[in-house]
Amino acid sequence: MDKLRIRGGRPLKGSIPISGAKNAALPLMAACLLTDGTLTLANLPHLADITTMANLLAQHGVDIRLNGHAQGGGGSQGRVVELTAATIASTTAPYDLVRKMRASVLVLGPLLARCGQAKVSLPGGCAIGPRPVDLHIKGLQAMGAIIEIEGGYVIASAPAGGLRGAEIVFPQVSVGATENLMMAAALAKGETVLVNAAREPEITDLAHCLIAMGAEIEGAGTDRIRIRGRDRLSGARHTIIPDRIETGTFAMAAAITGGDVELVGARLDHIRSVARILAGAEIDFEETEAGLRVRRRNGVLVGVDVMTEPFPGFPTDLQAQMMALMCTCTGAAMITESIFENRFMHVPELARMGANITVHGASALVRGVPRLTGAPVMATDLRASVSLVIAGLAAAGETVVNRIYHLDRGYERIEEKLVACGADMERVRETP
Numbered sequence: 327m328d329k330l331r332i333r334g335g336r337p338l339k340g341s342i343p344i345s346g347a348k349n350a351a352l353p354l355m356a357a358c359l360l361t362d363g364t365l366t367l368a369n370l371p372h373l374a375d376i377t378t379m380a381n382l383l384a385q386h387g388v389d390i391r392l393n394g395h396a397q398g399g400g401g402s403q404g405r406v407v408e409l410t411a412a413t414i415a416s417t418t419a420p421y422d423l424v425r426k427m428r429a430s431v432l433v434l435g436p437l438l439a440r441c442g443q444a445k446v447s448l449p450g451g452c453a454i455g456p457r458p459v460d461l462h463i464k465g466l467q468a469m470g471a472i473i474e475i476e477g478g479y480v481i482a483s484a485p486a487g488g489l490r491g492a493e494i495v496f497p498q499v500s501v502g503a504t505e506n507l508m509m510a511a512a513l514a515k516g517e518t519v520l521v522n523a524a525r526e527p528e529i530t531d532l533a534h535c536l537i538a539m540g541a542e543i544e545g546a547g548t549d550r551i552r553i554r555g556r557d558r559l560s561g562a563r564h565t566i567i568p569d570r571i572e573t574g575t576f577a578m579a580a581a582i583t584g585g586d587v588e589l590v591g592a593r594l595d596h597i598r599s600v601a602r603i604l605a606g607a608e609i610d611f612e613e614t615e616a617g618l619r620v621r622r623r624n625g626v627l628v629g630v631d632v633m634t635e636p637f638p639g640f641p642t643d644l645q646a647q648m649m650a651l652m653c654t655c656t657g658a659a660m661i662t663e664s665i666f667e668n669r670f671m672h673v674p675e676l677a678r679m680g681a682n683i684t685v686h687g688a689s690a691l692v693r694g695v696p697r698l699t700g701a702p703v704m705a706t707d708l709r710a711s712v713s714l715v716i717a718g719l720a721a722a723g724e725t726v727v728n729r730i731y732h733l734d735r736g737y738e739r740i741e742e743k744l745v746a747c748g749a750d751m752e753r754v755r756e757t758p
């Protein structure tokens with residue numbers, strides 16, 4: 327398994343191109359199942375999760391053509407994918423593919439709406455918590471679906487005449503359930519209203535694409551989304567939004583190293599809560615023609631408290647990176663995780679690098695230390711892994727981050743982008 331070797335202590339300086347958003351691309355790819363026309367997606371990131379989704383779609387019968395290439399020096403503006411689900415060869419999403427990536431469950435709504443049936447493996451829990459899909463299932467049931475759980479699979483069928491629009495009130499905000507139900511509703515009979523819907527930019531991006539495919543959707547980006555179902559949708563062309571989590575990650579990497587970086591293509595409107603919190607830590611974001619410039623205001627990093635929340639709050643997918651950043655702050659920081667039950671796996675690894683962190687339930691108290699020191703570390707999920715890269719960039723000496731396949735799920739050519747800004751790091755390839 328590949329590792330990353332990092333010799334810390336160099337300030338990051340230069341520009342980093344921000345790739346297309348993984349968490350926008352995955353539901354957008356699933357949306358191709360809603361039409362027999364061709365869905366063309368531009369700005370597709372080059373990531374392991376995208377390959378997993380492509381493999382899943384291929385076994386449903388989708389014809390996939392990848393044009394362009396990842397541009398040198400980072401960025402993926404050259405990658406365009408054409409997805410054509412002229413016919414659906416299979417309505418089953420098998421365990422072997424779903425277990426690799428939870429977002430595979432996003433094929434459930436589109437398959438059920440288009441084919442009247444779907445059999446999708448339950449994704450199960452993962453390193454960050456149990457992650458049930460009950461809200462996806464209850465929402466589809468409210469639209470008339472008959473659903474059984476058998477042998478680890480969700481077996482769903484639509485009533486005669488197809489799924490019907492319904493008012494669905496989410497007891498808890500769920501990004502994936504909002505996406506699944508928005509896609510199903512786009513081909514259902516009548517009107518669906520999603521109440522307490524997720525407001526993440528990835529939801530708005532999906533809505534824009536569905537609208538380009540002929541769907542009638544109002545209110546995406548608010549907590550009440552209204553969808554009027556159509557008999558059929560058509561192909562469309564859509565450009566995937568830049569990755570706000572990658573943006574926040576590199577902003578924190580720049581800040582911890584005392585660097586000065588321009589994040590090319592980044593959007594401030596997608597990370598306002600992050601910019602606000604980081605402003606409190608004395609890190610400035612400045613909008614530039616090409617994106618966002620990030621650097622420390624006065625040379626110091628001040629401890630700030632953070633609580634993760636659904637958008638527009640501070641994203642859980644940046645909590646681990648924020649914790650790494652706070653390890654060397656002046657003062658202390660209380661970091662509270664309110665979305666996932668078990669998203670502190672980076673804490674013992676950061677402690678191995680000299681961090682002073684105490685966990686009390688859903689909160690971690692980080693007391694700043696003058697310097698982290700390099701160590702061999704390992705993480706069991708994507709954002710925890712990248713938090714160790716951030717810590718390693720600032721630590722004295724050498725850090726080896728093991729098992730970086732987690733990183734390759736969500737960060738496109740991370741070492742290439744960081745080395746271009748002066749980081750001293752390399753990928754160590756190991757053949758099994």
Ligand SMILES: CC(=O)N[C@H]1[C@@H](OP(=O)(O)OP(=O)(O)OC[C@H]2O[C@@H](n3ccc(=O)[nH]c3=O)[C@H](O)[C@@H]2O)O[C@H](CO)[C@@H](O)[C@@H]1O
Pocket residue numbers: 348349350352428429455456457458459460461462463498499500501502503642643665666667
């Ligand atoms: C591919 C993708 O876009 N992944 C993101 C998506 O995951 P995902 O869509 O899985 O996350 P959700 O927003 O659904 O989960 C939020 C919370 O709701 C709970 N829940 C969710 C669904 C359900 O049926 N029942 C239930 O109880 C979850 O366990 C979690 O505690 O949003 C998360 C929250 O911003 C991010 O961390 C993930 O990176």
Ligand SMILES: C=C(OP(=O)(O)O)C(=O)O
Pocket residue numbers: 349427428429452643708709736
């Ligand atoms: C948790 C994440 O992804 P997933 O929902 O695919 O596990 C993430 O992107 O941080």
